[in-house]
Amino acid sequence: MLVRTDRSLVPGPPRAFFIALNLVLQPTFQAQARPMTAHQTIEAETTTISGAEMVVRALIDQGVEVLFGYPGGAVLPIYDALFSEPRLQHVLVRHEQGATHAAEGYARSTGKPGVVLVTSGPGATNAVTGIVDALMDSIPMIVITGQVATHLIGTDAFQECDTIGITRPCTKHNYLVKDIADLPRILHEAFHIATSGRPGPVVIDIPKDVQFAKGAYQGPTEVKHAHNYAPRTKGDPGKIAEAVALIAKARKPILYTGGGVINAGPRAAELLREFAELTGAPVTSTLMGLGAFPASDSKWLGMLGMHGSFEANNAMHDCDVMVAIGARFDDRVTGRLDAFAPTSRKIHIDVDPSSIGKNVRADIGIVGDAGQVLEDMIAAWKQRNLSVDAAALKAWWTQIDAWRARNSFAYRPDTKLIKPQYAIERLYELTKDHDTYITTEVGQHQMWAAQFYKFEKPNRWMTSGGLGTMGYGLPAAVGVQMAHPDALVIDIGGDASVQMTMQEISTAVQYDLPIKIFILNNEWMGMVRQWQQLLHGERYSHSYSSSLPDFVKLAEAYGGVGFRAEHPDELDDKIREMISVKKPVIFDCRVTKEENCFPMIPSGKAHNEMIMAEEARDLGSIIDDAGKRLV
Amino acid sequence: MTDAQPASVYDLAHADQPESRATFAVLVDNEPGVLHRVVGLFAARGYNIDSLTVAETDEKAHTSRITIVTRGTPQVLAQIEAQLQKMVSTRHVQDVTRDPNGIERELALVKVRGSGAERVEALRVSDIFRAKVIDTTHESFVFELTGASSKIDKFVDLMRPLGLVEVSRTGVLSLQRGVEVF
Numbered sequence: 001m002l003v004r005t006d007r008s009l010v011p012g013p014p015r016a017f018f019i020a021l022n023l024v025l026q027p028t029f030q031a032q033a034r035p036m037t038a039h040q041t042i043e044a045e046t047t048t049i050s051g052a053e054m055v056v057r058a059l060i061d062q063g064v065e066v067l068f069g070y071p072g073g074a075v076l077p078i079y080d081a082l083f084s085e086p087r088l089q090h091v092l093v094r095h096e097q098g099a100t101h102a103a104e105g106y107a108r109s110t111g112k113p114g115v116v117l118v119t120s121g122p123g124a125t126n127a128v129t130g131i132v133d134a135l136m137d138s139i140p141m142i143v144i145t146g147q148v149a150t151h152l153i154g155t156d157a158f159q160e161c162d163t164i165g166i167t168r169p170c171t172k173h174n175y176l177v178k179d180i181a182d183l184p185r186i187l188h189e190a191f192h193i194a195t196s197g198r199p200g201p202v203v204i205d206i207p208k209d210v211q212f213a214k215g216a217y218q219g220p221t222e223v224k225h226a227h228n229y230a231p232r233t234k235g236d237p238g239k240i241a242e243a244v245a246l247i248a249k250a251r252k253p254i255l256y257t258g259g260g261v262i263n264a265g266p267r268a269a270e271l272l273r274e275f276a277e278l279t280g281a282p283v284t285s286t287l288m289g290l291g292a293f294p295a296s297d298s299k300w301l302g303m304l305g306m307h308g309s310f311e312a313n314n315a316m317h318d319c320d321v322m323v324a325i326g327a328r329f330d331d332r333v334t335g336r337l338d339a340f341a342p343t344s345r346k347i348h349i350d351v352d353p354s355s356i357g358k359n360v361r362a363d364i365g366i367v368g369d370a371g372q373v374l375e376d377m378i379a380a381w382k383q384r385n386l387s388v389d390a391a392a393l394k395a396w397w398t399q400i401d402a403w404r405a406r407n408s409f410a411y412r413p414d415t416k417l418i419k420p421q422y423a424i425e426r427l428y429e430l431t432k433d434h435d436t437y438i439t440t441e442v443g444q445h446q447m448w449a450a451q452f453y454k455f456e457k458p459n460r461w462m463t464s465g466g467l468g469t470m471g472y473g474l475p476a477a478v479g480v481q482m483a484h485p486d487a488l489v490i491d492i493g494g495d496a497s498v499q500m501t502m503q504e505i506s507t508a509v510q511y512d513l514p515i516k517i518f519i520l521n522n523e524w525m526g527m528v529r530q531w532q533q534l535l536h537g538e539r540y541s542h543s544y545s546s547s548l549p550d551f552v553k554l555a556e557a558y559g560g561v562g563f564r565a566e567h568p569d570e571l572d573d574k575i576r577e578m579i580s581v582k583k584p585v586i587f588d589c590r591v592t593k594e595e596n597c598f599p600m601i602p603s604g605k606a607h608n609e610m611i612m613a614e615e616a617r618d619l620g621s622i623i624d625d626a627g628k629r630l631v
Numbered sequence: 632m633t634d635a636q637p638a639s640v641y642d643l644a645h646a647d648q649p650e651s652r653a654t655f656a657v658l659v660d661n662e663p664g665v666l667h668r669v670v671g672l673f674a675a676r677g678y679n680i681d682s683l684t685v686a687e688t689d690e691k692a693h694t695s696r697i698t699i700v701t702r703g704t705p706q707v708l709a710q711i712e713a714q715l716q717k718m719v720s721t722r723h724v725q726d727v728t729r730d731p732n733g734i735e736r737e738l739a740l741v742k743v744r745g746s747g748a749e750r751v752e753a754l755r756v757s758d759i760f761r762a763k764v765i766d767t768t769h770e771s772f773v774f775e776l777t778g779a780s781s782k783i784d785k786f787v788d789l790m791r792p793l794g795l796v797e798v799s800r801t802g803v804l805s806l807q808r809g810v811e812v813f
Contacts, residue, residue, distance in 0.1 A: 164664060168668060169672075169675050173719040173720075176663065226660060227660055228722055229719045352717065353717070354710065354714050354717050356713075357710070358710055358713075
């Protein structure tokens with residue numbers, strides 16, 4: 001290995017720092033069985049820096065300000081390097097899963113990558129859930145894991161696990177750094193891979209001896225990437241021309257948008273609005289895409305899919321041209337595939353070529369970044385002076401308005417008990433004028449939040465869509481609040497989900513993060529209970545939340561503030577009080593216990609076979625055996 | 632207007648379409664775990680591997696060439712190609728089967744035990760197939776044979792009644808005809 005020793009080429013901390021670091025590291029080096037190589041000895045006397053120091057330097061060079069982590073034996077050198085580093089704020093979580101979800105919340109609400117630092121073994125395995133979550137929802141994330149020293153790998157050493165083997169199928173890419181010479185390149189390459197193309201998590205596993213080893217640091221522009229990874233972001237002009245011509249001829253168009261529009265940045269959301277304006281097409285979105293199109297716009301149909309709106313799903317079913325933008329035809333969206341939008345031509349825009357044609361055949365597949373392709377489509381539309389079939393579009397909107405009139409999210413109000421839908425409606429009304437960010441857990445409350453909370457802007461909605469991770473929302477709120485200290489950050493949770501990562505309220509207290517944990521408490525795993533009621537003959541097997549804690553006292557025990565609302569009349573005042581408190585809050589909102597989430601496309605059914613609230617008695621007789629086998 | 636889709640959301644194999652065999656040549660960065668990535672991709676998504684060969688082919692560029700023979704409907708094969716392409720370690724993917732310039736070859740070692748007329752016949756057939764005898768005893772031969780997989784299949788079939796006892800095959804290797812390179 002060639003070591004650059006020229007001080008001018010390798011900017012580094014002042015020399016005194018190295019002397020101090022060497023003193024600290026010396027005993028540990030002696031403790032290691034592996035002798036130092038010649039170059040390591042030489043480097044110790046030059047301007048080269050340790051692997052741990054490189055990690056810190058690379059994070060700063062990559063513009064990282066906040067990282068979420070938990071120390072342990074195999075990452076102590078990195079924690080040591082962080083000790084007196086004012087440019088990086090480390091947030092100590094209470095469990096590594098919390099660090100990953102916090103990083104996701106941070107990433108989703110800022111558009112920047114989330115960074116996680118955990119130790120080897122259990123540190124890495126605890127992070128796996130959040131890593132998979134980030135992969136499924138295309139969240140840019142860098143996870144740095146400590147590893148036992150290279151000579152101990154494979155010996156079943158204390159806190160050793162095959163992190164690379166475990167995370168290989170659940171990362172966009174992962175690295176085991178065995179040589180200090182590779183570390184700067186890998187660190188910068190990881191950021192490039194995590195944030196470009198279809199974003200995703202990248203794991204960097206760094207053995208402890210590599211953290212101690214010394215080498216020459218290189219900055220982001222100095223390193224030469226080893227892979228010829230270069231995702232395509234610019235759409236094919238020929239296909240774009242074909243696509244706009246098809247849209248102009250459409251009589252019943254629809255724009256079906258997803259998380260890809262959010263990932264493409266705020267500009268993509270603006271372009272989406274412009275494109276909808278040009279084409280006059282209705283817009284629906286997946287769970288992950290909420291906020292990319294303003295809910296107050298008259299062309300907004302609401303979310304589509306299993307618990308989407310009647311108008312969105314029927315418009316999807318009946319459309320003649322579907323434009324999928326940054327959405328991946330998930331089974332929760334399509335329902336029964338052989339009856340999915342049967343009369344439509346489909347244009348699929350996605351930055352990931354493997355998403356196109358995976359579940360549904362696209363007539364025109366355009367590989368590219370949602371924002372760039374939208375920009376090119378708008379330009380192509382204007383350049384060709386295309387116009388829509390106004391008469392056909394008018395008839396299409398008349399039909400859509402008729403579907404809208406069904407008011408599919410309607411629920412029976414109650415004057416004595418708080419309906420969960422009512423709670424979200426009130427929460428929305430009382431928080432909409434604030435600078436609000438919403439995270440959720442997973443289940444009924446998540447669907448009600450998606451149905452009743454109206455988003456005007458992207459990056460305001462953080463939820464676990466693909467993996468459906470209960471326990472996502474609370475730590476995600478921690479991450480969001482770190483990025484937006486003055487914003488109102490609310491985790492809409494359920495009594496079951498929220499207990500999966502409840503310990504992270506302690507993190508919120510430690511860092512003065514006034515997150516609001518708004519629990520729709522029905523004492524059930526509501527969505528499980530709903531399926532058991534409708535599909536399993538009302539046999540409620542292990543879905544009742546027995547022995548719930550007193551959430552108000554729990555909040556107080558952690559050093560936060562607790563509220564409880566049991567009656568509709570007190571809800572508004574309590575929510576207002578919650579907003580005014582500048583501390584972490586647990587809001588125990590006692591809601592009706594057996595409310596079901598409707599409308600619903602039963603498993604194995606088509607978009608136009610939605611079950612409305614008033615029709616739902618015994619879904620068991622509606623869903624056939626094949627449908628019951630689906631999740 | 633569009634092809635019918637399968638009834639179940641999990642039935643991604645498009646069972647109504649016929650399956651065909653395909654050979655993919657994949658040029659990857661030769662780094663630890665790269666084979667695991669490829670094999671893991673096939674296992675995780677339920678694709679078949681009929682044969683797989685891998686070796687470093689360019690020491691300087693640190694690239695390995697992986698040749699995978701798989702089966703699937705056109706939709707599945709397109710998905711396999713896209714997923715292979717998506718891997719960060721992948722440099723290039725080529726569907727050799729659909730390329731008119733694709734060459735596929737396989738090497739096999741075949742052990743045949745026998746005596747008398749059968750032994751003579753085995754030797755005669757091996758001559759027709761231009762197989763090499765690389766080991767012999769009074770009761771056995773080991774033949775070395777190269778060619779398309781179908782030729783090896785045929786040879787093995789013919790040897791079966793003549794005392795075939797063991798077969799070892801390399802799996803398919805591929806290259807393109809002409810001056811073009813990957």
